[in-house]
Amino acid sequence: MYSAQVTQWGETPKYVEIPKPELPSTDSNAIQIEVQATGLHQIVRARVTGTHYSANTLPHTPGIDGVGVTTSGQQVYFSTLAIPFGSYSKFVNVPRADVVPLPEGVDAVQVAAAMNPMLASWMALRTRTTDLPPNFSVLILGATSASGKIAIDVARHLGAKRVIGVARNLSALQSLGLDDAIQIQDPVENTDFSNLGHVDVILDYVYGPITAHVLGSLKTMQLVQFVQVGTLSTQVMELEGAVLRSKNLIMRGSGPGAWTMERLREELPLMAQATKALKRIDVKVAKLSDIESVWDEKTKERLVFIL
Numbered sequence: 001m002y003s004a005q006v007t008q009w010g011e012t013p014k015y016v017e018i019p020k021p022e023l024p025s026t027d028s029n030a031i032q033i034e035v036q037a038t039g040l041h042q043i044v045r046a047r048v049t050g051t052h053y054s055a056n057t058l059p060h061t062p063g064i065d066g067v068g069v070t071t072s073g074q075q076v077y078f079s080t081l082a083i084p085f086g087s088y089s090k091f092v093n094v095p096r097a098d099v100v101p102l103p104e105g106v107d108a109v110q111v112a113a114a115m116n117p118m119l120a121s122w123m124a125l126r127t128r129t130t131d132l133p134p135n136f137s138v139l140i141l142g143a144t145s146a147s148g149k150i151a152i153d154v155a156r157h158l159g160a161k162r163v164i165g166v167a168r169n170l171s172a173l174q175s176l177g178l179d180d181a182i183q184i185q186d187p188v189e190n191t192d193f194s195n196l197g198h199v200d201v202i203l204d205y206v207y208g209p210i211t212a213h214v215l216g217s218l219k220t221m222q223l224v225q226f227v228q229v230g231t232l233s234t235q236v237m238e239l240e241g242a243v244l245r246s247k248n249l250i251m252r253g254s255g256p257g258a259w260t261m262e263r264l265r266e267e268l269p270l271m272a273q274a275t276k277a278l279k280r281i282d283v284k285v286a287k288l289s290d291i292e293s294v295w296d297e298k299t300k301e302r303l304v305f306i307l
Contacts, residue, residue, distance in 0.1 A: 003089035004291050004305075007059045009050025012295045013088065015288065021085075021093045023071070030093045031070055033078055037112035038066030038087040038288075040303040042147075042230065047086075054081065054256050063087030065116055067108040075102050077115055077272050082261045088288060090307050098261075100268045103276055111275050113283045113302040114150060119264075121151035122271055124203055124227040124254035125158050127263055132200055132225075135161035139196070141214065142205030142232055143181075144172040146281065146302050151203055152176055153278050164199065166191075166214070184210055193217035202226045208234035216243050228253040 001020040004013040024030040044062050047055035063086035065079045079098045080087045102111060125132075138155045142148045143165030155163050164180040165173050173181035185191045188210040198220035204211050207228060216239075218224055226249060243249075252258065284301040286294045291305065 001090040002289065003061055004063075004086075004288060005059045005061050005088075006048055009058070009060075010048070013048060013062050013291050015291055018089075020091055024093055029096055031096050031099055032091055032093050033066075033068035033070060033076065033099065034091055035066050035068040035087060035089060035307050036075075037068075037108045037304050037306050038063045039112045039116055040305065041116040043116065044086075057084055061086035061088055063089075065112070067102065067112045068092075070099070075106075075108065076100060077102055077111055077268070079264070079268065081256060081264070088291070088305065097265045098268070100272045102272055106275060107280075109283055109285055109304050109306070110278075110280060111272075113281055113304050114275060114278055115271065117147035117150045117302075118154055118271060118275070118278065120147045120205075120229050120254070121154040121203055122158075122267060122274075123259050123264065124229050125155065125201065126267055127259045128227045128252045128254040129201055129225045130250075132159070134159065136200040137162035137164070137198065138201040138203060139164040139166060139199045139214070140203045140205070141166045141211060142230065143167050143176060143178065144169050145205055145230075145232060147230060148203075148205050149176060149281065150278060151205075152178065154274070155201075155203075157274055157277050162199075164196070166210070189213050198222050199224060204228050205230035206233045207231040208237050212237050212239045212243075215239065215247065215249070218247050218249070221248055223248045223250065226251045229255070 003018050005016050006013050023032050046052035048062050064081050066087040067077055069075050077100045078094045138160050140148050140151050144167040152163050162179045165178040166182045167173050168184045170183040282301040284299055284303050288305040288307050
């Protein structure tokens with residue numbers, strides 16, 4: 001069978017022929033899946049460079065999830081985060097606990113594109129916040145990113161009444177159906193959060209100076225729960241100690257390690273059902289055999305490989 005692999009961190013994945021995994025026995029805790037579609041997410045790129053904490057073994061097969069069919073013909077979503085072998089392969093053996101049946105009629109490419117960015121906000125809100133009030137409010141830093149856009153739908157699906165988006169592109173923000181939109185200025189310290197009011201949750205996909213600025217701008221004395229999800233801007237933030245001393249603030253991160261694989265497995269069936277409520281996202285489809293030629297392409301769409 002064919003698979004994509006890297007033998008050195010940072011190289012472009014190559015389309016190579018490798019042995020097909022043996023079919024698990026009927027009493028095994030694993031199940032074999034024929035992969036139909038698998039997404040190129042930010043975490044996949046980070047793992048290929050060797051900079052993500054969840055990948056440390058070469059050769060490395062990229063991919064962390066996908067859509068496929070079991071040997072019985074059932075269409076499923078699967079995650080490979082708990083195993084050393086990635087999803088960019090014709091066949092993959094996955095723990096049964098990491099395989100979820102999909103609702104009838106879903107688009108395999110859309111699910112492959114959306115589940116990982118959906119996972120970011122879903123797990124942040126479901127596992128890294130506590131006791132959110134009914135009709136809670138959420139501010140999304142990086143709302144025009146692929147994950148940020150999906151976070152809008154996820155937040156509303158999970159009960160948010162007010163969703164505020166923050167990003168640089170004001171026209172893109174205004175097209176997302178947000179309750180409020182705040183444009184990031186240059187320098188970011190000029191961004192105006194004076195009318196923000198209270199928010200229950202901040203989901204941060206950006207990090208760095210804009211994050212420090214919004215935390216420092218909070219005026220509310222009510223509890224604000226901050227969840228760090230991504231680092232589109234930088235890996236480092238300078239935050240004055242006075243901000244932490246003067247705000248009613250809980251700060252957490254969300255990602256593998258911050259939540260357990262067991263908790264992810266509990267949430268996956270709910271996420272799979274919730275995909276029906278997501279808006280369609282812009283996707284570019286490519287064959288896995290073309291991975292070397294499309295890997296470095298600059299595109300605003302989410303790239304999904306089909307097999």
